[in-house]
Amino acid sequence: MQLDELYREVILDHNKHPRNFGRLDPHDAEAKGHNPLCGDRLTVTVLREGDRVTDIRFEGNGCAISMASASMMTEAIKGRDRAAIETLFQQMHALLTGTGSASADLGKLASLAGVREFPARVKCATLCWHTLNAALARSDAVPASVSTE
Amino acid sequence: MNAPRVPVPGSLSNAAYEQRLRDAIMDSAPLLNARTLPVGVRSAALNKALAAGLPQLRDDLWRYADLRYLASAALGPAAPAAADVLAAAATPLLPARLAGYTRLVFVNGRLLADLSDPCPELDLGAPPLVPDRTRHERFGWLNDAFATDVARLAVRAPLRLEIIFAAVLGIGRDADHPRLEITLAAQAGLVLVERHLGSVGPEGFINAATQVHAGPGSQVQHLRWQQLGDDAQFLDTTQIALDRDAQYAFALLQLGARSARTSLRASLYGAGASLQLHGVSVTGGKHSLDHSLLVDHLAPHTASSQVFRAIARDQARIACRSRVEVQAGRRITRGPVAEGTGRQPAGRDRPAATAGNPYRRRARRAWRHHRRAGRQHAVLSTFARTGPGHGPRPAGMGIPGRRRPRHRAAGVAWRRRAAPGLGAGQQCCPGDIAVTALHSVGGTAFDVEAVRRQFPILAQQVNGRPLAYLDNGASTQRPQAVIDAVDHYETHLHANVHRGVHTLSQLATDAFEGARERVRRFLNAASTREIIFTRGTTEAINLVAQSWGRSNLGPDDEVIVSALEHHANLVPWQMMAAATGARLRVAPIDEQGQLRFEAFLALLNPRTRLVAMTHVSNALGTVVPIQRVIDAAHHAGVPVLVDGAQAVAHLPVDVRALAADFYCFSGHKLYGPTGIGVLYGRADLLDAMPPWQGGGDMIRTVSFEGATWNDLPYKFEAGTPNMTGAIGLAAAMDFLEALGPDEAAAHEHRLLTAATAALMRIPGVHIHGTAEEKAAVLSFTLKGVHPHDLGTILDHEGVAIRAGHHCAMPLMELLGLPATARASFACYNTMAEVEQLDLAVRRAAEVFH
Numbered sequence: 002m003q004l005d006e007l008y009r010e011v012i013l014d015h016n017k018h019p020r021n022f023g024r025l026d027p028h029d030a031e032a033k034g035h036n037p038l039c040g041d042r043l044t045v046t047v048l049r050e051g052d053r054v055t056d057i058r059f060e061g062n063g064c065a066i067s068m069a070s071a072s073m074m075t076e077a078i079k080g081r082d083r084a085a086i087e088t089l090f091q092q093m094h095a096l097l098t099g100t101g102s103a104s105a106d107l108g109k110l111a112s113l114a115g116v117r118e119f120p121a122r123v124k125c126a127t128l129c130w131h132t133l134n135a136a137l138a139r140s141d142a143v144p145a146s147v148s149t150e
Numbered sequence: 151m152n153a154p155r156v157p158v159p160g161s162l163s164n165a166a167y168e169q170r171l172r173d174a175i176m177d178s179a180p181l182l183n184a185r186t187l188p189v190g191v192r193s194a195a196l197n198k199a200l201a202a203g204l205p206q207l208r209d210d211l212w213r214y215a216d217l218r219y220l221a222s223a224a225l226g227p228a229a230p231a232a233a234d235v236l237a238a239a240a241t242p243l244l245p246a247r248l249a250g251y252t253r254l255v256f257v258n259g260r261l262l263a264d265l266s267d268p269c270p271e272l273d274l275g276a277p278p279l280v281p282d283r284t285r286h287e288r289f290g291w292l293n294d295a296f297a298t299d300v301a302r303l304a305v306r307a308p309l310r311l312e313i314i315f316a317a318v319l320g321i322g323r324d325a326d327h328p329r330l331e332i333t334l335a336a337q338a339g340l341v342l343v344e345r346h347l348g349s350v351g352p353e354g355f356i357n358a359a360t361q362v363h364a365g366p367g368s369q370v371q372h373l374r375w376q377q378l379g380d381d382a383q384f385l386d387t388t389q390i391a392l393d394r395d396a397q398y399a400f401a402l403l404q405l406g407a408r409s410a411r412t413s414l415r416a417s418l419y420g421a422g423a424s425l426q427l428h429g430v431s432v433t434g435g436k437h438s439l440d441h442s443l444l445v446d447h448l449a450p451h452t453a454s455s456q457v458f459r460a461i462a463r464d465q466a467r468i469a470c471r472s473r474v475e476v477q478a479g480r481r482i483t484r485g486p487v488a489e490g491t492g493r494q495p496a497g498r499d500r501p502a503a504t505a506g507n508p509y510r511r512r513a514r515r516a517w518r519h520h521r522r523a524g525r526q527h528a529v530l531s532t533f534a535r536t537g538p539g540h541g542p543r544p545a546g547m548g549i550p551g552r553r554r555p556r557h558r559a560a561g562v563a564w565r566r567r568a569a570p571g572l573g574a575g576q577q578c579c580p581g582d583i584a585v586t587a588l589h590s591v592g593g594t595a596f597d598v599e600a601v602r603r604q605f606p607i608l609a610q611q612v613n614g615r616p617l618a619y620l621d622n623g624a625s626t627q628r629p630q631a632v633i634d635a636v637d638h639y640e641t642h643l644h645a646n647v648h649r650g651v652h653t654l655s656q657l658a659t660d661a662f663e664g665a666r667e668r669v670r671r672f673l674n675a676a677s678t679r680e681i682i683f684t685r686g687t688t689e690a691i692n693l694v695a696q697s698w699g700r701s702n703l704g705p706d707d708e709v710i711v712s713a714l715e716h717h718a719n720l721v722p723w724q725m726m727a728a729a730t731g732a733r734l735r736v737a738p739i740d741e742q743g744q745l746r747f748e749a750f751l752a753l754l755n756p757r758t759r760l761v762a763m764t765h766v767s768n769a770l771g772t773v774v775p776i777q778r779v780i781d782a783a784h785h786a787g788v789p790v791l792v793d794g795a796q797a798v799a800h801l802p803v804d805v806r807a808l809a810a811d812f813y814c815f816s817g818h819k820l821y822g823p824t825g826i827g828v829l830y831g832r833a834d835l836l837d838a839m840p841p842w843q844g845g846g847d848m849i850r851t852v853s854f855e856g857a858t859w860n861d862l863p864y865k866f867e868a869g870t871p872n873m874t875g876a877i878g879l880a881a882a883m884d885f886l887e888a889l890g891p892d893e894a895a896a897h898e899h900r901l902l903t904a905a906t907a908a909l910m911r912i913p914g915v916h917i918h919g920t921a922e923e924k925a926a927v928l929s930f931t932l933k934g935v936h937p938h939d940l941g942t943i944l945d946h947e948g949v950a951i952r953a954g955h956h957c958a959m960p961l962m963e964l965l966g967l968p969a970t971a972r973a974s975f976a977c978y979n980t981m982a983e984v985e986q987l988d989l990a991v992r993r994a995a996e997v998f999h
Contacts, residue, residue: 013997013998039953039954064939
């Protein structure tokens with residue numbers, strides 16, 4: 002396993018220049034995620050139209066994997082409805098845990114495939130997804146929180 | 151004043167000397183210009199020189215110096231002369247320029263701007279370094295009084311400097327008092343060539359003084375080259391003070407001089423400071439050269455070495471006397487030992503313990519520690535000389551009339567070595583080559599490869615690279631001796647303890663209780679009743695919190711912790727505070743990660759019931775001045791619990807010397823197994839505490855109505871104990887003692903210093919925790935790279951470190967960091983691994999550019 006398969010250019014780029022970084026105000030839903038193992042913290046804010054996520058931003062700090070994963074996630078899910086996001090998450094989860102392969106749907110997200118060779122880092126990549134799920138599970142704007150441990 | 155000329159050689163009485171000085175004072179006032187030392191300093195110095203008088207033969211440090219010629223010398227300042235006269239006289243003497251060096255030329259004490267380069271570091275107006283001199287440095291006082299232009303330098307950036315002190319005596323008064331004062335800022339570097347040359351007549355007298363203060367991490371290479379001709383009398387007083395991790399290499403080249411004397415005193419007052427002294431003296435005729443060196447190791451992990459070579463022809467004499475004192479930490483890594491000592495009356499060679507010395511208590515404690523270990527090298531003095539009747543003798547024979555040293559310190563021995571071609575014991579005087587004093591590393595030098603061979607786990611590869619295990623703060627590896635002890639117990643001795651009448655149970659009990667005795671000895675506790683086995687530090691602290699806390703804490707009572715605490719020394723107290731209504735107070739730290747002691751003192755108040763504090767910070771490596779904490783707390787009548795998890799493998803711990811009330815540590819951070827730890831508690835405190843867990847071993851009698859408790863220590867050991875762990879821990883303590891805890895700690899500190907220096911050179915690296923006194927823990931961050939990514943990349947390069955909050959989240963929050971990367975060293979780590987760490991961090995910086 003080569004290091005550059007984990008730290009691909011696209012991941013390093015998203016880490017250095019995260020897309021959709023910041024906070025949506027006002028927002029329809031918010032959730033905070035925390036990985037106590039490495040101290041990564043994320044806050045996701047979402048604007049919805051019915052079932053569809055029209056806008057999303059995230060803020061926080063963490064390792065390159067968690068930052069890049071969150072950045073790419075926000076790009077991938079913007080405009081999608083809940084069911085499509087759930088499907089994407091399932092595919093992502095399968096990819097990261099090594100039980101599935103990259104499908105065309107994943108697009109750029111597939112660049113995170115290298116993480117599965119580093120079991121200690123899988124939680125870094127999934128933190129944003131768990132946080133997003135927690136945000137979408139709520140019908141009000143009261144912040145939810147999730148911890149990956 | 152025209153100095154009265156006395157025939158040479160003459161003798162000078164103290165009264166005459168005093169008179170000469172008085173005359174010089176009267177004469178000198180108008181001659182000194184504004185660029186000299188302040189008048190107050192000068193007159194105080196003269197008074198001191200007068201009071202000290204002339205050195206006597208009975209002054210041990212002066213008996214080999216030849217001062218007869220002083221009678222004929224002028225002692226006051228050099229007479230003023232026009233700069234062009236001085237320049238004309240000095241120019242033919244000046245050597246070729248050294249390429250790349252800034253040159254400064256002083257002639258008869260005057261800075262000659264025309265012959266010198268511009269030098270922004272030279273600041274004639276800067277405040278002088280007013281030295282603190284001893285009676286033996288009386289000629290330094292003379293210099294304080296009579297120096298004219300002072301080469302006063304403040305070095306901040308790397309500098310190569312050539313300073314020429316030329317004496318063209320005979321133009322005016324026949325004395326010169328060259329003076330050099332250097333202050334190096336932190337991390338500054340200086341290469342200094344100091345040349346003393348001149349044309350000096352029989353009455354010439356040069357009295358030089360040098361003060362150097364080297365700041366933290368600074369480096370100096372200093373060559374002093376004395377070549378003043380066969381008529382010169384040269385006296386020199388040098389003081390060197392080295393701060394943390396400062397490195398000073400001093401080479402002395404001494405050619406000729408009718409009489410020369412070097413007095414050098416070095417204070418290594420910052421941890422990690424090191425000093426190398428090298429000297430070559432060559433003379434002939436009836437000349438006499440004398441060196442008197444004093445190296446004072448005030449801080450731990452300081453190192454010094456000395457190599458002097460002397461070549462005396464004809465009737466010449468050369469003497470070299472050296473004294474090395476170790477006042478604190480006493481981790482001499484290199485230093486001369488007594489060979490032919492005996493000048494110290496028995497019992498006198500204790501560390502100097504003067505009031506007001508911040509190291510006094512530690513010095514005493516360390517002294518006791520060394521006494522127990524059978525070592526005595528608090529003061530090492532050595533002496534070698536050559537001249538008629540002083541040919542070399544076989545190494546180790548010592549000097550006639552002096553008894554052999556009883557102890558040989560670790561590290562280095564002074565040897566008198568025969569000249570090439572001369573057999574041992576052969577006389578060579580009056581010969582051409584006489585004494586060579588040199589150091590050699592003794593058999594006790596730390597052999598890290600031999601240590602590594604005892605740890606089978608280290609001989610493996612990770613990700614195709616040799617494992618560099620630098621996560622010792624989390625857990626250390628086990629030596630074969632521990633693995634074998636555990637194996638032996640499980641193969642041959644295991645049964646339940648304290649129960650059976652059968653043989654095996656008795657054997658197991660003996661082994662287990664033997665381990666308890668081993669721990670008692672390790673901590674120097676008074677009794678095995680005070681040694682309670684726990685699962686680890688965490689359980690030990692919980693035991694005290696639950697048992698002592700529950701019965702001693704009430705609403706509004708206070709427990710003081712520090713901002714450095716591991717969660718294990720926070721959460722148990724938070725839980726107990728919630729249960730009892732007590733409050734937790736946090737003693738703050740400064741930006742270097744050191745306990746702010748005054749703020750801690752301010753927290754002590756009549757509501758304070760306990761101080762619970764770490765000995766060494768696991769996240770930053772800070773060594774907390776726990777002795778001072780304990781003293782202050784006891785002064786306020788408050789007991790102290792010490793979390794020693796990170797300390798025991800790296801510092802000598804003596805619970806009775808510390809007067810700790812509770813001391814907790816874990817086996818697996820001490821090269822022992824996991825699942826075993828120790829609570830030391832003072833017997834009277836433990837006696838008064840209720841048990842915290844019920845079950846087997848902790849009871850004496852049980853009925854259905856109630857129970858009575860067993861004696862200490864069993865009262866606190868409910869259930870079948872971890873016999874395997876205890877036996878492994880005892881073996882680990884044996885291992886550490888055999889290794890030499892001081893040598894191991896010094897080795898670890900060298901690794902820490904090297905790693906710190908290496909990482910600081912990498913752009914973007916920030917070191918967190920820069921306490922004066924640190925254990926071998928290096929917490930750092932790399933800009934733009936999260937510690938977790940750093941951890942993964944380093945692992946890929948075979949380097950195991952910890953990345954995260956180190957179970958000290960409040961501390962991380964205080965530092966404003968989500969996490970840091972932490973490399974922590976143990977006795978088996980090597981410089982190669984430090985290099986591997988350096989390269990791996992550079993690789994990480996590359997990956998993330």
